Structures are given as structure tokens and as C-alpha cells.
Amino acid sequence: xxxxxxxxxxxxxxxxxxxxxxxxxxxxxxxxxxxxxxxxxxxxxxxxxxxxxxxxxxxxxxxxxxxxxxxxxxxxxxxxxxxxxxxxxxxxxxxxxxxxxxxxxxxxxxxxxxxxxxxxxxxxxxxxxxxxxxxxxxxxxxxxxxxxxxxxxxxxxxxxxxxxxxxxxxxxxxxxxxxxxxxxxxxxxxxxxxxxxxxxxxxxxxxxxxxxxxxxxxxxxxxxxxxxxxxxxxxxxxxxxxxxxxxxxxxxxxxxxxxxxxxxxxxxxxxxxxxxxxxxxxxxxxxxxxxxxxxxxxxxxxxxxxxxxxxxxxxxxxxxxxxxxxxxxxxxxxxxxxxxxxxxxxxxxxxxxxxxxxxxxxxxxxxxxxxxxxxxxxxxxxxxxxxxxxxxxxxxxxxxxxxxxxxxxxxxxxxxxxxxxxxxxxxxxxxxxxxxxxxxxxxxxxxxxxxxxxxxxxxxxxxxxxxxxxxxxxxxxxxxxxxxxxxxxxxxxxxxxxxx
Numbered sequence: 001x002x003x004x005x006x007x008x009x010x011x012x013x014x015x016x017x018x019x020x021x022x023x024x025x026x027x028x029x030x031x032x033x034x035x036x037x038x039x040x041x042x043x044x045x046x047x048x049x050x051x052x053x054x055x056x057x058x059x060x061x062x063x064x065x066x067x068x069x070x071x072x073x074x075x076x077x078x079x080x081x082x083x084x085x086x087x088x089x090x091x092x093x094x095x096x097x098x099x100x101x102x103x104x105x106x107x108x109x110x111x112x113x114x115x116x117x118x119x120x121x122x123x124x125x126x127x128x129x130x131x132x133x134x135x136x137x138x139x140x141x142x143x144x145x146x147x148x149x150x151x152x153x154x155x156x157x158x159x160x161x162x163x164x165x166x167x168x169x170x171x172x173x174x175x176x177x178x179x180x181x182x183x184x185x186x187x188x189x190x191x192x193x194x195x196x197x198x199x200x201x202x203x204x205x206x207x208x209x210x211x212x213x214x215x216x217x218x219x220x221x222x223x224x225x226x227x228x229x230x231x232x233x234x235x236x237x238x239x240x241x242x243x244x245x246x247x248x249x250x251x252x253x254x255x256x257x258x259x260x261x262x263x264x265x266x267x268x269x270x271x272x273x274x275x276x277x278x279x280x281x282x283x284x285x286x287x288x289x290x291x292x293x294x295x296x297x298x299x300x301x302x303x304x305x306x307x308x309x310x311x312x313x314x315x316x317x318x319x320x321x322x323x324x325x326x327x328x329x330x331x332x333x334x335x336x337x338x339x340x341x342x343x344x345x346x347x348x349x350x351x352x353x354x355x356x357x358x359x360x361x362x363x364x365x366x367x368x369x370x371x372x373x374x375x376x377x378x379x380x381x382x383x384x385x386x387x388x389x390x391x392x393x394x395x396x397x398x399x400x401x402x403x404x405x406x407x408x409x410x411x412x413x414x415x416x417x418x419x420x421x422x423x424x425x426x427x428x429x430x431x432x433x434x435x436x437x438x439x440x441x442x443x444x445x446x447x448x449x450x451x452x453x454x455x456x457x458x459x460x461x462x463x464x465x466x467x468x469x470x471x472x473x474x475x476x477x478x479x480x481x482x483x484x485x486x487x488x489x490x491x492x493x494x495x496x497x498x499x500x
Contacts (some may be wrong), residue, residue: 024207026232026239029065030348032341034487036060036310038351039344040335041068045354047327052299054317054360054480056081056459057231061239061311062336069349071231073359074422074438075457080212080228081315082458084296087213087227088179089261090202092135092235092283094186094194096257097201101295103189106132110160110181113188117157126165131166131185134178135282136266140168145177147216155216156184172280176224179283182431183223194221205252206240208233225296226432228457231313237294238302238311257282262292262304275325289329297461298481299324310460317459319479355359360461363452372396372443372466379405380473380493387430387488391496392466392475394449402441404451404464408434414496417451429453429462431482471495 031038041060049072050057057077059069071077098104108131111118121127125140132233133139147155147333159177183194190197195213203211211233214226229237240246241262245253261282275293280284285293293303299316301324312332318324361431376396382389393405395414401423404415408428416423417439427437441451447468454461459481468473475491 009358010196026061026235027065027120028264029062029067030343031060031062031067031351032336032348034062034065034067035340036062036067037335037337037338037341037344038347040248040332042351042354043069043335043349043357044327044331045351047331048316048324049358051327052316052318052324053320054459054461056317056360056456057313059231059235059313061235061313062396063309064239064243066232066235068355069231070355072360074424074454075315075360076456077232078230080210080230080457082225082296083227083229083234083300084225084298086175086234086294086296086300086302086340087141087223087225088106088176088283089302090198090227091123091179091182091186091194091221091223092186092261093202093253094198095131095135095182095256096253096261096282098186098189098197100254100257104131104185106130106135110134110185113185114156114160117154117160119161123164125167126160129168131182134175134182134185135261136169136170136172136382137175137178137268137280138169138266139175139178139344140164140166140171141173141175141178142166142171144173144175145341147177147180149217151217154218155180155220156218169266172266179224180220180222182283183221184218193219194223195227202237202240202252205250206233206236208236223382231315234300234302234313235311238304240314242304242306242309242311263287275322287325289333295321297483300459301325303328305333305336308333316458317461345402360452360454362418362420362422362440363442363444363450363463365444367400367442369443369446369449371447372402375468379496382491382493385491386491387477387491389429389491392493394466394474396443402449404439404441404466415439415451415453422454424456429464430477430488431479432458432460432462 001171054074056075057071060067072344109128117156145159150156186194212228213221228353244255245258262284264279264286265281268280271277275287287293291305291329295301299318299321301314303312379391379393381391388409390407395403401419402417413427415425415427421439422438424438438454438456444450449466451464461480462477464477473493477488480484
């Protein structure tokens, strides 16, 4: 039988068993009914709200039921969120499923998949690199291959050209490019992107709707990052792994793969206080307290706690990811008990009240300024800059809530700014391409307007201040999190005069 027909039939077979999973939410319960203290959850939420740079969402699942969930406004339950490297655990799952279907093996040498992308001379270390080594972050590289859209060559070729300094399997190096290679291999052997391969096998059975995943210039799912899901989708994925790959009576992922992927496959450190030194599986981290997790930059977490029969899903925007885990172990873990707890209505009401009133902190300052009417609608041109800003203006209607007008990379955006609240629209700024944004603003002095732009499908917000002085403005901006510098150089602009 033609291979393409085989793949199609396999996909149809999986699709037939997934209909029951569509549109299915996890069941809900109260914390005490599932043996969790409402007071402990409240302690964690309050501490996280105070100490973590920006919490976006939080969900606790115990015995398969959601016992607490919250989103910090403007984040919502229905908002997809970038997962960054939490995507890696989904790519690993695709590899496991492809192996289960007989399309490849753990010990396959990776050079066999890309014969046209190999360097002229193959080192012995490259020849011996296997799929297993990609999964374990033990490819043997001393420096991670750099993959970017500016690469003129296929990303697989760039990866294979990177010197392999160590014998594969002997040296741990966190390697996002290695996860991309897993994605490329799955696509090579199945004829589908990892996203499409996982739709009928994972996403649809779990009721995960509309997952999106970025691709390389060659049309390969990015693998190591780029997946966008909702918070509950993250929790469902963790619950599937907690249940050893079984969902609603069906074995979606082989139990043997779940156990291997989440076990310690390689050593990566020895500090007993670090959750990054507890060993690494197949694109899963081991944690303290016999837990394991998938995680992504700036605090995207899927934490599975087998001993507690619990899953925790978190999205956030923090520069200190260990701090989030410390709060889980210190505040939340002691709240798990082996049996049900007596109903505690007063504590549960306190918890529910707190969960309903969480919000990302808005811009500080006053509603109005004496100069607001004078500068309203006046456009200031900005010189060439790294944030791609071309002009800025501020509209000051009688309501007292300003509208920030930006021209970014040739496109114009009108961004309403709530006062001590959030207003949703679309916008762009620097590294943040056009997408949904929520804004709050206030005058922090008579001549300076401060705006917080929260790109709420990501963990990123940007604090922007615009200082007005006669015919000039000075614009400053700082990101809460970034892969480069967070604080940006000041940009000075000039008023556009009539007829200019």
C-alpha cells in the first residue's frame, strides 16, 4: 500500500475515536472535596501575586478535577498563550507516537533522515548521534546550533553542520535546535507537521481546540517553541501524562513512553535546591518532590505531581522561574492531603473572592494633566529606532481616558488606555508584532504620560513613558521580560507642524 494512503488511513482511524473528546472541559470540584486546603491555595495565589513579576494564569487539578483556577486580567480562560519551550514536551509526545506506529526508532541515527543536508565530511560523533540523544539534550554539541529566519540554508543543514565536540549521550546541553530536529524527523517519516500529526492523536481527543504552532522557513513546526494553547489545555496535557497516557478509557500515548519520557534519562546537575538539577527525560524536566514538568521561558509550566495525583498549570512573565516553583513547594504542596477535608466555607469564599479579583497591575498616576488638551492629537515624528516606532500621538478626550496613537513599521494603531483598568485593542511595539493588546495609562507627572501595553497572548508587557516638552517628546520603554535587553534606548521626537 502507498505510504501516503497508510498515513491517511491512520489519521482517519485516530479521528474516529476523538469525537468524544471535542469541546470537553475538565470536571470541576471544590478544594476540600479533593483533599486540598483552600487556605493553602490562597496563600500561594497571594504570594505569587506579590512576588512573581507577572502572573498570567493558574490552575490546580486534583484527582482529575479542577479545584482552583484564575486569570490575571486582561488574561482570560479563552485566551491562547505562547508556551515557549513547554512546546518541547508536545514534540516529544509526537516522537513517541511515531515510534509506537513503527515510523522510526529511538536508536535511529539522525543522519539517515537528511542525506541531502549532510556536511561534506561526517565526524564520528555526528554519525553516532541518535534520536535518543536529541530527546535527552545530549547531542554532544558544545555550542547550540543557531537557527533563525535569517539562515539562508535549511535549518536541518545548519544543525548538521555544527561541530559535535563530545560523544553523543555523554554531555548535557539544553538544545532547542535539537527539538526542531525531532519535529523535522517526525515530518520526514509521517509526511505531516508535528501539529497536524498530533491533531487526531492528541489535541482532538483532549478537546484542545485551535492549537497553533509556528513553522520554520521550510514549513516545519518549530518543535522547541512556538505552540500556543489555553491554560486548561496545558492542564489536560499534564493530566494525560499523570494518567500514564490514558484518556477516557483510551490509551492515547503508550504507557511505556510516558514512563520513559518523564524518568531521569540523563544527569544535568547536583544541586538539591534547584529544580533544574534533578535530571532530564525526553523533553521533560525532573523536579524536586518526585514531580516532573514541561516548562517554557518566563514561567510557562505544566507540573505533574504523581504522589499527590495532581497537575498544576501556570502561565506567567517572570525573570525568576525558580521562584515560582519555590512557592509551589513552600505554599501549595503542604495543602495536599490524602483524604477529603471537611468543608470550609469561609476559607473557600475567601479563595473564590481573591481568584475573581486578580489583575495585572495597571499604570500608576493621575487621570488628567493640565497639558492634555494642548497636546491632544498632535503627532511627533520619531527617528529610526530599534522599536520600529515612526510616530507617536496622544488623544485626550473629555472622558479622561487617553488613546495612544502609534505608527509602527508603517502601520498605524489607535490603542485606548484605561485608567486603573484595561482596554483591549490591537497593536504592535518593537519585538511584539501586531496582535491583541490591552492597555492602561495614567499621567505620572504633568508632562509625562505612562502606558502599560500588555500583549495578553504572551507573557510580555511594555512600560512606555512619553514626556512632552514644547515641540519635542522623549519616549522611553522597558519590557518586563525579553530574550535581549529589557530597557530600550530613549527616543526623542519632533512635532509635525502643519504643512510638514
